Amino acid sequence: MVTHQTIGESTTLSVEDLAALRENLHEQRLFRQEQLRLLAGPTTSRAEGRLQRQTAAQVEVRIKLAASARMVLADVEAALTRMKEGTYGTCHLCRRLVDRQRLMIVPQARYCARCQQVKEAVP
Numbered sequence: 001m002v003t004h005q006t007i008g009e010s011t012t013l014s015v016e017d018l019a020a021l022r023e024n025l026h027e028q029r030l031f032r033q034e035q036l037r038l039l040a041g042p043t044t045s046r047a048e049g050r051l052q053r054q055t056a057a058q059v060e061v062r063i064k065l066a067a068s069a070r071m072v073l074a075d076v077e078a079a080l081t082r083m084k085e086g087t088y089g090t091c092h093l094c095r096r097l098v099d100r101q102r103l104m105i106v107p108q109a110r111y112c113a114r115c116q117q118v119k120e121a122v123p
Contacts, residue, residue: 032073
């Protein structure tokens with residue numbers, strides 16, 4: 001179990017920071033699981049009739065929302081796994097430590113801010 005992790009040159013994640021980040025990730029996981037459950041909707045015949053009446057655009061929006069929720073859920077699960085393995089906070093590209101502030105804002109971040117920008121710039 002990680003009790004203290006150095007992030008960046010002068011910034012560290014304390015035990016309290018890690019606990020708060022872990023709790024945030026658990027809350028995000030629950031939220032995304034509930035979101036997916038709601039997007040799936042009930043499977044009754046009444047629901048089938050309602051789905052048939054939905055426009056193609058509405059169906060497409062639900063599909064895209066579900067796909068997005070599944071992606072975020074996978075990122076959250078991966079971050080929790082990294083915490084367990086002791087690799088949380090290390091950039092997947094440059095292997096440098098991810099800044100504490102970035103993790104506090106995006107706790108499931110896989111990349112440091114610099115590598116994230118590079119990754120997003122590449123088509």
